[in-house]
Amino acid sequence: MLEFYLAQVVNGLIVGLIYALMAVGLSLIFSVLKIVNFAHGDCYMIGGFFSYYLATLLGFHPIAAVFVGMLGVMAVGILIHQLLLKPLYTPKVERKGEYAILMTFGIGIFLQNLAMALFGPWTKRPPDFIPGVTKLGFLFIDNNRLVVAGVGIVIMLVLLYVIGRTFIGKALRAVSQDRDAAAIVGVNPVRMNLLAFGIGVGLAGAAGALIGPVFLISPVMGILPGVKSFVIIVLGGMGSIRGAIIASILLGLVESLGSVFFLDPTRGLAYKNAFGVLLLALVLLFKPTGLFGEKFVRLE
């Protein structure tokens, strides 16, 4: 029975890493732009399709396709930001919070329907990163999941390095903490917004591209992961990158073990998505700002 629980833990960790890629991007966008990107799940979906077509039509190596797909989603993000989100920083838009919600929501619906029209509703599977299964004693782990975990960790480390160690990362953090003070020392906040949005949706795209061979792709694949990332960033504390990573792993583990320890095993999987919300409710009860949250922030 120990093997069984260990297998669940490994599975939970890997799923948690996938959540983390998504949620970190959402958190980055929130911390710098002070908006919640409701199109995040759909950027994840676009990433899945980009890398699928790069690999199948253009013959890219599946792992190369993930990175090129990520760049493609970044480009889409930059376009969205320049065309549709930039008005947020002008006095033309008065109710900025509402504008951002409606705009990103609309973009999400548009992307989903566009994908439905362009790619069709059928489920697709990108080629394997590495086919087959790795047997570690009693553990059976799909090789694709191992690749997802490995590449996910690498992307996350690069991101943490950029945010924490480089000058550009410091400028990003400065804007997230105090836009006016950052502007007064020469940092262009709009440029930082663009950068954060590009990186943020790029990460979602990378997650979608990575997940393709594991969970398959379809135009609706982003809906649930999108919702989960919202849960995660609230759980981890709005705008906290570290919080998002820890909350993701936590959610992966809770979902994996929760459906096993649930009192009525026949309903365990039916309540899978509820475990995250339960966890959220518990955390918020004792720490209303989330695990690593600072204080309530809002775009004025």
Added chain:
Amino acid sequence: MRKLFVVLAALGLGFLGSAAEYILIGGVAPLSAPGAAESGHEMKLAMEMAVAEINAAGGVLGKEIKLVVEDTRGLPEEGSAAMNRLADMGVVGVVGEFHSAVAKAEIEVAKARKLPFIISEAWADVLTAKQYKYVFRIAPANSLFYTKVADWIRAVGFKNVVAIVENTDWGLGVNGVLERELGTKPNIYGEKVKYTYIVAERTVTDFTPQLLRFKAMRPRPDLIMNIFTGTGEYLIVKQAAEIGLAPTRETAMFAVGTSALYPEFWETVGDYGLFVITKTGYHPILGVTPAIKEFVSKFREKYGRTPTFAAMEAYDSIYTLVKAIEMAKSTDPDDIVAALEKVRHDGVLGTIYFSTEKEPAWMYHQWPGAKAVVIQYTEVGQKYTEALLLWPAILKP
């Protein structure tokens, strides 16, 4: 935007109505999320093909047919709204639907607004068991079909059957039939069949935790009933294979949903699809009628994919409705219903007619001719039409 489009479409049709003479037929199908859009689209293509052919042959009652297919998104409220919109536009009858939960809402509108409605591909018993005058069904009722699947499970001698069931009317309905049939009758060796199931949402993408639990069960399950459709169905097949659970020497995998018949099955599960068992209402071994041959080749030529059972049902639904209109020589709903009770249409799936027996309840206005065959893929990438036939044994070549 979509609403605006519908309004424009309605206005456009209204305008045409005053100028041209035509008969309007409605279609309902899930064309977008959270519905099973992949199946909805296939049904829509088949309906359009049928209408195009009928019009090319001169239409019905000397008039051209126009088809309006409404998206129900797999949501009951959207389904009843769609039916009401169609009634407002003045359709003489409606065909289609894929999700039982949605059909359940739609039959209420059909009843209230006197709309002859042929359900193409929704299986819940209750749909015909309500015995509404205006409601007919070509798709098999769950009981009609899954009793036969349960017969196969018992005939093979399975003892420990586990099921993952999608939390929809269809999934729960199938599960209900299997639970009843397997729980009350022993298998071929006279042993009691242990049937356990778990229910999961359609949105779940990681079934691994639950599948690991099955793998840890002692004795190990000998059959997994994968009562899912769409992405979930593929993921269960894939993830069960990844953890070395099924299909293996100890445990078989039965993919129940229609999606197991689509080319996407092989694209998504790859090698893991080998030895997966599934079911279909159509198989060449049942006799490849010229109608089937013709339909399959026309559909392939037009849309580049092999049609499944759902497409054939949608196609036959249109033809049957049109034939009834022709027999009735009228578009009055009561005349059409009277004609539907008498119609015999030699369709793709066989001779379509509707029973008027009221016992069992679901038999009313049901096409009793639906066949159930259990098949198994014996080669990677195999078309389901070439898969090995397991049941009914009597049909084995």
Added chain:
Amino acid sequence: MLEVVDLVKDFGGIRAVNRLSFKVEENELLGIIGPNGSGKTTTINLISGVLKPTSGKIIFQGRRIDGLPPYEIARRGIGRTFQVTQVFRRMTVLENMFVPAYASPQRRSDREIRRKAMEILSFLKIYHLRKEYARNLSGGQQKLLEIGRVLMLDPKVIMMDEPFAGIHPKLKLEIHGYIREMHREGRTFIIISHDLQTIFTLSQRLIVLSGGEKIYDGTPEGAKEDERVVEAYLGE
């Protein structure tokens, strides 16, 4: 080097700055004083681009800068501090110093930037705090950090909004000393203060604002005897 011509700023119906004109020469140390609501901070906000003028011109080194965004003005060499210190609280002192480096128009190597930051921190005597989070600093230390951060931009003009408000007298003297030293190095200063005593001893030239208008422009000594200035302060 900096010239303000007929500057006007309206907030709704209220005119905060009215046809204000003045010039600042290179390496001047200009003080701006005036009663509450006289438009001092608004003037600085207009020059630094935080606010857009209703009308009028601001010319820096021969080019108009009014209407430019704050970061552009900062990059051209006008730095400022705030009345309420605005440091990046969730970053260390050293990280705070690096934020302007990214925006700096001169491309310098990482090593140079580091060396420069260390130099400035030593100059301000907060080098020992470099690894501390800014939120853990005292109010006075945060003020020094803010000054240090502005220096990272290597600005030609430094505008300070109430640098002596609410700090320990010892620190006041210290900042006083830093300003003199930086001024000796050739920088231009515009300082707003309520603290008349300090500003009188510090500045070379004084502008007095009242009700958004300039009522005096001259030596600090002369201001003490000016009727309008005395009236403006007594009226307060």
